[in-house]
Amino acid sequence: MRIGTLLLAAAFLGPGALARAADVPVKLGVLTDLSGPYSALSGEGSVIATRMAVEEFVAAHPGYKVEVVSADHQNKADIASSVSRKWFDQDGVDALVDGANSAVALAVNQIIKERNKVFLASGPATSDLTGKACNANVVHWTYDTYALSQGTGAALTRQGWNKWFFLTADYAFGHAAERDTSAVVEAAGGRVLGRVRAPLNTADFSSYLLQAQASGATVLGLANAGADMINAVKQASEFGLTREGMKLAGMLVFITDVKSLGTSAAQGLVVTEAFYWDLNDRTRAFAKRFAARAGGRMPTMIHAGAYAASLHYLRSVAALGAAKDGAAAVAKMKELPTDDPAFGTGSIRKDGRKMHDLYLFEVKKPSESKGEWDLYKQVATIPAQEAFRPLDKGGCALVQ
Incomplete structure (x- = not known):
């Protein structure tokens, strides 16, 4: 400490x-x-x-x-x-x-x-x-996980990316992100074809990515964050998932993650953020x-x-x-x-x-970026009342 x-x-x-x-x-x-x-x-x-x-x-x-x-x-x-x-x-x-x-x-x-x-x-x-x-x-x-799922999950499913497989961090955040995004995907007419859970600080995602690859899913939902998310994206690129047509959807992605990955590896990644510089x-x-x-x-x-x-x-x-x-x-x-x-x-x-409000972004291609922190192009603005869970739907005792 x-x-x-x-x-x-x-x-x-x-x-x-x-x-x-x-x-x-x-x-x-x-x-x-x-x-x-x-x-x-x-x-x-x-x-x-x-x-x-x-x-x-x-x-x-x-x-x-x-x-x-x-x-x-x-x-x-x-x-x-x-x-x-x-x-x-x-x-x-x-x-x-x-x-x-x-x-x-x-x-x-x-x-x-x-x-x-x-x-x-x-x-x-x-x-x-x-x-x-x-x-x-x-x-x-x-x-929160509900708002992030409303952005990334709903937007991709409505665009026709409707067959999902989740790679989930095996702790509270990952479980909540998978739960909330699955509900949004299914409500929008999509299907969840499978899911795997990986411990925090996993170094090798190969077995999990092979399961995603074999599932027939068109979207790999990354219900993880930080170094785990970065490693998963890098290894998904090495395995050729994106070249084969699978879309990578980050449930919790930060600009520092994208900076670490670089636009060559992260281009096309769809993310929802509450702030962008x-x-x-x-x-x-x-x-x-x-x-x-x-x-x-x-x-x-x-x-x-x-x-x-x-x-x-x-x-x-x-x-x-x-x-x-x-x-x-x-x-x-x-x-x-x-x-x-x-x-x-x-x-x-x-x-x-x-x-x-929250914002839906897509990571720029290398040719589109004009500087080391010029990483996102805005796809949509999600008004606060649409992004966050309705007040009466969360089960909070303060509301009741």
Whole structure:
């Protein structure tokens, strides 16, 4: 476990102003993958993005003291739970940010509720966080498996790519992604011809790809992420699946994955994202600020989510005048409209679901790309109300 600390305080504006702000110290803990398969798409980038939000907030609210700590959950639920308990019980952490890895997120979810803290879930994908596992202390910000399936699964099936085979990561995210996408495919008239499940950090996908190849499917649904997804795409290309006419559909793909693969290997891959650095002037400005701190790397949607969720949380704490009652802070977040450079304007529903548009992209051919991060061409915009699960369909007790 690695822990880093950033302490930010505004300039002295007079005893009264500083004393009032000092009465509301805030501590954010970025719980993420700093060393494993999801480190590029979350990891240190989520810490950078959270610090950016803190600095922006403190600049607008002089006198507030906000601290950021970080830890590596190593993609293990027991480590994540142990870190969270220590942060909450001994270190005074008020809100947990990121939580990339759905199994980790579900493990800390109950601890968040018990300690009455806040979970700014910018990293995990499982839609259960706003469904059967919802609680009043969680905001699920960036994306979820239901929304991703509505984009990639529905779009391809309607285009005639209607025979699917799933290569699924064998843990909470993969199971949820397969479940949600299968339902969308079948509702659109498609069929699921088979599925295989592979452990996290699988190096050799050959046996799984041979099963997909033999199934007669026209789409290989990749219900995995990070290094697993990258390795699966590379090996699918080596096995000639795409040359034989099979379409690769990523259920959870990040720009860092595509950058790692290169457009030669990834061209034509269909993905759904909640954020892309080159969408508009505001996203480009945010990405430029991030890249200056991240060695030229563009932010992923998880990084954008960590920034935006942290900024809105801090604004809500300022409006509330307190940070120690987590449920009250989340209630204020739901009450206030959201607005930030990464996602624009939006809102947070009763079940904790942050509402914003999603985007369907196709990876460019090498001849179409004009730069190392010019990787996507936009196929469609998916309005928030269509992308995310209807409020009354998730089984969240907060809604009932």
